[in-house]
Amino acid sequence: MVDFQHAATVMRALEYDRYGGISELVLRSVPDPRPRNGEIAVRVSSAAVAPIDWKVMRGDFRFLTGGRMPRRIGCDFSGVVAEVGRDVRGVEAGHRVFGCINCFRGDRGTMAEVVIARHGEFAISPPGLSFEFAAALSGSGASAWQCLELARATAGQCALIFGASGGVGSYAVQLAKIRGLSVSAVCSSRNVAAVRNLVVDHVMAYDQQDVLAIDERFDAVIDTVGSYSFPACRRLLKPRGHYVTTVPSGRVYGQVWRSRLSRGPRAHALMVRIEPAVLKELSELAIAGRIRPLIGGIYDLDHARDAFAQSMTGHAVGKLIVRVGSPGGDADQTEAG
Ligand SMILES: NC(=O)c1ccc[n+]([C@@H]2O[C@H](COP(=O)([O-])OP(=O)(O)OC[C@H]3O[C@@H](n4cnc5c(N)ncnc54)[C@H](OP(=O)(O)O)[C@@H]3O)[C@@H](O)[C@H]2O)c1
Missing domain, CATH: 3.40.50.720 (NAD(P)-binding Rossmann-like Domain)
Incomplete structure (x- = not known):
């Protein structure tokens, strides 16, 4: 019997098939990922570029990342929870969340319309924090x-x-x-x-x-x-x-x-660890206006390669944001800052 509620849908995701530079990045249609135990599926609003994304893509951590291909790219994200797996507490479909996923396996990436986040990789985003700022804040x-x-x-x-x-x-x-x-x-x-x-x-x-x-x-x-x-x-x-x-x-x-x-x-x-309690404190400082993002550019998913190219110069100013989608809902706020 077909499960109509969860019939496979497709999303766009940025992937690469071999280690190298930005010319390896391809925007593909792939099946939406579904959350397993301890995971949530997030409809991504914004992702932010981090140097670790292109260092991994370049093959700098091959000893850790191995030869598994294709790989997705991106670790920082903000968005709205689409689906919650078993054994996940304190978060429901429709909640706004932000965080930073582990980028070493490459089976997940935030430059995609839906990303799977695991327990410990995200926090609830408070009302008033824009999707752009939330993505810029996490990692x-x-x-x-x-x-x-x-x-x-x-x-x-x-x-x-x-x-x-x-x-x-x-x-x-x-x-x-x-x-x-x-x-x-x-x-x-x-x-x-x-x-x-x-x-x-x-x-x-x-x-x-x-x-x-x-x-x-x-x-x-x-x-x-x-x-x-x-x-x-x-x-x-x-x-x-x-x-x-x-x-x-x-x-x-x-x-x-x-x-x-x-x-x-x-x-x-530093070997950064993502801790939801720290993400929560950062988001509270952000909505209190005590920390501000320095945003060097906002790109859409079709032009995400340009954001990576800019980051790879080593001279990006602040965070480079990629607007991935508009997850909708009452909580959809898209203004930066
Ligand atoms: N170990 C970990 O867990 C961990 C976690 C996060 C980040 N990192 C690493 O930390 C590094 C920085 O990350 P990021 O996200 O902040 O990078 P970024 O956003 O690309 O920032 C680089 C900044 O460095 C400045 N810069 C370049 N040369 C400089 C110099 N000689 N003196 C002073 N400033 C200089 C650039 O400004 P100008 O254009 O003005 O030069 C640019 O704004 C990356 O290598 C990243 O991989 C590691």
Whole structure:
């Protein structure tokens, strides 16, 4: 007998069949995914580009991601719950949600009209938070939050944040201010005004001065670029200061380990974990107007490749949003910010 209620429908999804650059991305019609135990199906309104999306597509994590093809792309999303699997509590069809899915398996991707999200990967989106802002907030906001946790950032301290105009950096500077730190932000001269708008104490342009040579000392140095190593930043840190990088490597883990065994500043490498409680706190700060998104561009799904191309330059401003669909319902709000 045909199950008319759940007869297969098709959706559009961005996929690739081999590792490489954006020319590998193909927009396809594929069957709508259905949620299993512990999962929800979300009709995606907005997705946001994250560098991890194209790093995985490039094959940088082949040792983890294997050869399974085709793969879907995208991890950040916001939308409306279409269907709830068994053993899922606290969320129903029609609820607005946002979150960040694990991108390593590649069987799911948020650059698709429907995405499956698992327990722990999403939170309910409060009324008043636009779909664009919610998508822009999840992975980068959670990463920035965790950077400050790793740095043991507390009120009265001072922080230096490299990459302040980027997805993670733009939230890191705002969250550090909320925690009561004095914040010095580093970006290029073309982004100084945008970063100053995020209400930091001091902005330095890396193309106008050698920031690594300044005389100040900080309790926390956060590198969201990957160009400012722990050895290079050491002299900028107070004796008990903390260095955090969002771009780990074998060499970085060695430095992290050695810093634990010796006196002086400690190094940390971020490996972001998505926690619904943190997503909830971020969304509350967002609707209270205490954090704002820096949105560098809004694209539609047909032009998502352009968003990835922009991100791959390493010089995107804030978050790049892809409007995927209009999930409808009373809760459909599409204005940014
Ligand atoms: N380990 C983890 O769990 C984790 C989590 C999140 C992100 N990440 C990684 O963290 C990195 C940053 O992510 P993102 O989303 O913030 O990237 P993004 O949005 O692409 O931001 C990059 C920013 O860095 C700035 N920048 C480039 N060179 C710079 C320099 N020399 N000094 C200061 N700023 C510079 C760029 O601004 P200009 O154009 O002004 O140069 C741009 O705004 C990526 O490599 C990402 O993969 C890792």
